[in-house]
Amino acid sequence: MPDEPGFFDLVGNVRAMRRLKPDPVPEALIWKVLNAGVQAPSGQNTQPWKFVLVRDTEHKCWFAERYAAAFESRFGLIADPEQRGPHKTTGQLGALYHQIDHLHEAPVILLVCGKRDWPFKVAPEDRVGLAPPNYGAVYPCVQNILLACRALGLGAALTTMHQVFEAELHEHFQIPDTYGVVVAIPIGYPSGKFGPVTRIPAEQQTYLDVWTSGEE
Ligand SMILES: Cc1cc2nc3c(=O)[nH]c(=O)nc-3n(C[C@H](O)[C@H](O)[C@H](O)COP(=O)(O)O)c2cc1C
Numbered sequence: 001m002p003d004e005p006g007f008f009d010l011v012g013n014v015r016a017m018r019r020l021k022p023d024p025v026p027e028a029l030i031w032k033v034l035n036a037g038v039q040a041p042s043g044q045n046t047q048p049w050k051f052v053l054v055r056d057t058e059h060k061c062w063f064a065e066r067y068a069a070a071f072e073s074r075f076g077l078i079a080d081p082e083q084r085g086p087h088k089t090t091g092q093l094g095a096l097y098h099q100i101d102h103l104h105e106a107p108v109i110l111l112v113c114g115k116r117d118w119p120f121k122v123a124p125e126d127r128v129g130l131a132p133p134n135y136g137a138v139y140p141c142v143q144n145i146l147l148a149c150r151a152l153g154l155g156a157a158l159t160t161m162h163q164v165f166e167a168e169l170h171e172h173f174q175i176p177d178t179y180g181v182v183v184a185i186p187i188g189y190p191s192g193k194f195g196p197v198t199r200i201p202a203e204q205q206t207y208l209d210v211w212t213s214g215e216e
Contacts, residue, residue, distance in 0.1 A: 005151070012196050014146050017155030018099035019192030025107045029152055033187070036148035037112075042137035048115035049141050052173050055108055062172060063162070063184070064103035070164035071100055095192065099157065106186035111162075111169075112145070113179040114138035133180030142183050155190030158183050 005013070034051060042048060054060055068079035078084040081101055088094045103109070114133030118124075142158060149156040162169050162184045169181055207213070 010147060010150055013194050014150045015195060015197050016095075016157040017190045017192055017194070018095040018157050018186075019190065020102070020106050020155050020186060020188030021191045022102075022105040022107065023189050025154060025188060029154065030108060030187070032152065033145055033148040033154070034110075037141045037145040040137070040140035040144050042134070042140075046115070046134075046137065048117065048134045048137050050113045050115075050179055052111040052113065052175065053108060054111065054173075057104065059173070060106065060109055061104040063109055063169075064100070066165045066168065067103055067159070067161050067184075068100040070161040071096065074161070074164060099186070103186055106188045108187045110145070110185040110187055111173065111175075111181050112138060112142055112183045112185065113175060114182045115179055116177075130177060130180075133182050135182060138182045142185070145185065149187055150194070153189070154187055155192065155194075156185050156187045158185060160184075 030053065034053075037051075038047065038049070040049075054063060068077075071077040072079040077096060077100065078087075079100060084097075087097060089097070114135060114137065116131040117134040118127050118131040119136075146156055146158060160183055162181055166181055169175070170177065175181060
């Protein structure tokens, strides 16, 4: 289809879409998105990801309440709109406030879980407590999910604030300790505008052959 964006248009337009419509998303599209996710590579093709697709309103409210409280505790955003007074409604801050106020209305909150696995560089004798989730494998899957959402005209935002209440999250959604919740992605039709991302060009982030500047 000639009107479909090509890869390079797509990759430059995958912004965190925090303003979502509550309109339902057809289940077939969600499977298309998840099946794009699972095309990602993983070490020895272990595919160490699992998904929890949260659609139930009570579960979404449970998550949204704690997500907003986490933003309040870590970034000083005021979770309760009545306590907030005048606040920014535009830009990233406005979008974040919109997200915390409306998260429970997102048609889907996708939890992407990663199997815990010690990185090679951690020697067996240094392995204390739970291993981290296999981030290296899960993030390519997450990026495929974000790209697939964008290709299908769906809005999505990679979020990680659930780390603040991850123990509770495990208990609530009955997620075993062998997995960590790597990201939570609210997905829905966008009410905000897609647009190009703002990034520093690769030419300014790259050294040729050896790292030549004094920057650490
Ligand atoms: C590791 C990681 C953690 C993030 N955590 C959150 C989050 O908890 N909540 C959120 O709304 N966005 C989160 N984001 C999205 C970024 O804030 C966003 O991609 C960045 O500010 C650039 O904005 P843009 O993608 O719209 O260009 C996260 C992104 C990454 C890669």
